[in-house]
Amino acid sequence: MRSGMIALAAGLLLLRFLAELPPLWSLALLSAAALPLLYRRSYPLALLLLGFAWACLNGHWALQQRLAPALDGRTLWLEGRVAGLPATRAGVTRFELEEIRSRLPLPPRLRLSWRAGPVPLAGERWRLAVTLQRPHGLANAFGFDYEARLAAAHIGATGRVKDGERLRAAGVLEDWREAWRQRLLALDSNGRGAVLVALVLGDGSGLSKRDWTILQDTGTLHLMVISGSHISLLGGLLYALIAALARWGLWPARLPWLPCACALALLGAWGYGWIAGLEVPARRACLMLTMVMLWRLRFRRQGFWLPLLSALLLVLLVDPLASLAPGFWLSFAAVALLILGFAGRLGHWPWWRAWLRAQWLMALGLIPLLLALGLPLSPSGALSNLLAVPCVELLVVPLALLGSLLLLLPPLGEWLLWLAGGVLDCLFRLLESIAGLAPAWQPIAPPAWAIALALGGVLLCLAPAGIPLRPLGLALLLPLFWPHGAVPAEGYAEVRVLDVGQGLAVLIRTRQHAWLYDAGARHGDFDLGELAVLPTLRGLGVRRLDGLLISHADNDHAGGARAVVEAIPVARLISGEPERLPAGLAAEACREAEWRHDGVRFSTWQWPAAEESNARSCVLRIEAYGESLLLTGDLPAAGEAAWLAARQRPYADWLVAGHHGSRTSSSAAFLQALAPRAAVISRGRHNAYGHPSAEVLARFSALGIAVHDLAREGALHIRLGARKPAEGIREKAGFWREK
Structure with a gap:
């Protein structure tokens, strides 16, 4: 079986x-x-x-079930019910809509955003005018896969709400849950009301960016949302309560204690999950606990692996797309590691020794999986969890749940929640100190063979004492951290035009040097330098930039620069508009210059007669073995003519289209003189500016210039000097990514 x-x-x-x-x-x-x-x-x-x-x-x-291509980008009127608790941040409310009604066939579940509009409440039914889009996210070789997340959540479309009206108020249960959230946020909980909402109701939208950074750096993200550990803890406590009463002779003899303990544990776990909205992580945890209780009741002689396998199969049979979520792999892997680390051991361990071993199992055993999923490692994770897990699960969660239930007796309930908030505040201060000493670290993305070797090493390390060659297991983990990323040979350059939406960011690597041209945009907490540029740099093993060249100071080119400069050393910072850069960025002015790195020729130029921002864009040209690429920022047609006049032999094999394909750039005369083999357009899908211009696309077509559109192909990889076709990330991406 x-x-x-x-x-x-x-x-x-x-x-x-x-x-x-x-x-x-x-x-x-x-x-x-x-x-x-x-x-x-x-x-x-x-x-x-x-x-x-x-x-x-x-x-x-x-x-x-995804939005039909014919409806992509269209604005439609539709009706639907708000699912879950909406989250509002920086004036934008994000929520999900289900039970959709429309004259046209639409997906059964939508994820929407509404800027400066009324805040919908869970369970309400609305009539909305929405501009819908097919599921789409940034496609880079490294970093967060938004499209996988949408697919795992069965989101068939995203959209921006233009207008709407409430048709029906929320039901009693949804209204009660929303009122509960507002009550928790309004209480004096030592400034940690948002964390209590996350722990009690599973809504982590109120946590600040700083909170998330601390949790990531210390490897404690799993503690601040309703996860498998919280649900298992509650179920375990309820089971242990009845077991203790039976052992002490306080349980009624006529009632078999074991079925009652299992039933109460399941009732408490599913109730806790229901309070949290039974989102995917909570639902998965409840199913796992259900299998464990059934095993304890009827099949405990079959071994510990049976409930784990049964829960895994149940989750996957109900929803095979659950495997697209990193949390799925981490939760089942954590349970498997605990079983592997404790099953079959002889003798009784004291609690402190078992607790230390559990942290050792997690710290070592999850390393290959974290790297395979592209997630950072926390050097302080074992220590942080050693302190934080008992604090949160044995103290904060019981206090928060009990205090929430006792809000009917305000003084007592509010005091318990105040106490839970105080404990959380002390814990966050401690975690912040630990994170400052050892923040999260992102090693170079390892190849599949290194991950497979490391998995074997983990199994060997965690094998029972007496297994020969156990110390060899640690050696098998070393390839994960060995520099194995391919670097360009002497005289060649690797160019990666990153997918940063409506903006630009280009990484140029030679054998021993790396330059970055522009860093994408920043919109509030949404920083493309942090979300797209830095994961790529870290995934490729770029720990230092020889130069960061910011073409000009517009947000879509310079917004993400500060995040890059604060995260990794940058030897030189150059800009066409150094005086207009974001605060804290001191750059030297762009000037006409030429240099070589590892046999690759670089040259910069700025239009002397430039007055407005776009015209001051610093132009960069790279040439490797006679194959060249030209980056002009947002340089307009008059600036392009000036660049041509300053060159005796103007040519380029690759052109990153100026101003994201706007008709103000890429003039016919410029393209004819340059005669590029291909043009790259870095722009956002459905952007408000209509980029790329149909006029510019017609010019490219008339001259036989191939066009690579990052909104369609994802990040582009060019091996400059090899004269090979470019590779788009979406060509070899998972089936869930739009091709």
């Missing part, structure tokens, strides 16, 4: 690694071929194939 369960789980998990979904007819053939094998010894193979077919079928259903 166990081999069949493992095979079925493996088939379901294969969905996560597919770049394209097999056609439906092939899935039908696969299923038909697998059915006869179910009644033979090869039944695990049959279950593997059936699990794979079921997962792929769900993937097809999810893609078919």
Whole structure:
């Protein structure tokens, strides 16, 4: 039975690694071929194939439920019910809508934003005018995969609300939950009301950016939202309560204590999850605990792995797309590590030794998985969790839940919540100190072979005493941290035009040097320098920039620069508008210059007659083995003519189209003189400026210039000097990314 369960789980998990979904007819053939094998010894193979077919079928259903391409970018009137608790930050309210009604077929679930509008409440029904878009996010080789998150949450479209009216108020239950949130936020909880809301109701939208940074640096993110550990803790406490009463002879003899303990644990866990809105993490945790309680009641002689495998299969059979979420892998891996680390050990360990071992298991065992998922490592994670987990789960969560339930007796309930907030405040201060000493670290993205080797090393390290060669396990982890990223050979350059939406950021690497041209935009807390540029630099192992060249001071080019400068050393900072850069950035003025790095030629130029901002853009040209790339920032047509006049032999094989493809740049005369082989357009999908201009695209087409659009292809990788085609990230991305 166990081999069949493992095979079925493996088939379901294969969905996560597919770049394209097999056609439906092939899935039908696969299923038909697998059915006869179910009644033979090869039944695990049959279950593997059936699990794979079921997962792929769900993937097809999810893609078919997305917004139709014909409706992409259109503004429609629709009706729907607000799902979950809306989050408001910086004047923008974000919420999800379900039970959609419209004259046109729409996805069953939408994620919307409304700037400066009324705040919808959970459970309310609204009629809204929404500009809808197909699920789309920035596509870079490193960093957060927003499209995977949307797919895992079954979001079929996103949109911006233009107008709306409330049709029906929330139901009693939703209204009660919203009132509960507002009450918690209004209380004096030592400034930690938002954290209490996260712990009690599962709504972490009120946590500040600084709070999230502290939690990430210390590896304690899982503690500040309702996660598997909180639900398991509550279920375990309720189970232990009845078990203790039975042991002390205080439980009624007529009632079997074990079924009652399991039932009460499940009732408490599912109730806690329901209070949190039964979002995916809470639902997954409740299902896992359900399997554990059933195992404890009927199947405990089958070993500890049975409830874990059963919960894994239940989650994946219900929703195969759950494997797209990093939290899915981390939660099941954490439980598996605890089972592996404690099962089969002889003797009774004191609680402090067991607790130390649990932290050691998490700190060591999750390293390969974190790197495989592109997540940072926390050097202080073991120490932070050693202190924070008992503080939050044994003290704060019980106080917060009890205080919330006792708000009917205001003095007592408010005092308990004040006490929980005080403990949280002290904990955050401690975590902030620890994070300052050892912040999160993002190693170079390791190859698959290094991750596989490290997994073997982890299993060896965590094996019981007496297994030979256990110390070799640590050595098998070393390739994860060894510099293995490919660097350009002498005379060649690697150019990565990053996908930063409506903006520009270009990384140029030679054998031993790295330059960054522009750093994307910043809009409040949404900083493309932090979200797109820095993950790419860290993932490629760029720990230092020889230069950061900011073409000019407009936000879409310079907004993310401060985040880059604050995170990694930058030897030189150059700009076409040094006096207008964001505060704290001291740059030297752009001037006409030329230099070489590792046999690659660089040159800069600025239009002497420039007056307005775009015209002052600093131009950068890179040439490797006769193949060249030109970056002009937002230089207008008159500036392009001046650049041509200053060159004896103006040419470029690659052109990053000026001003994101605006008609004010890329003039016909400039393109004819430059004769590029290809042009790259860095712009945001459905941007408000209409970039790229149809006029500019017509010029490219008339001259036979190939066009690479980052909004369609994702970040672009160019091997300058090799004269090879560029590679877009979306070409080899997962099936959930729009191609």
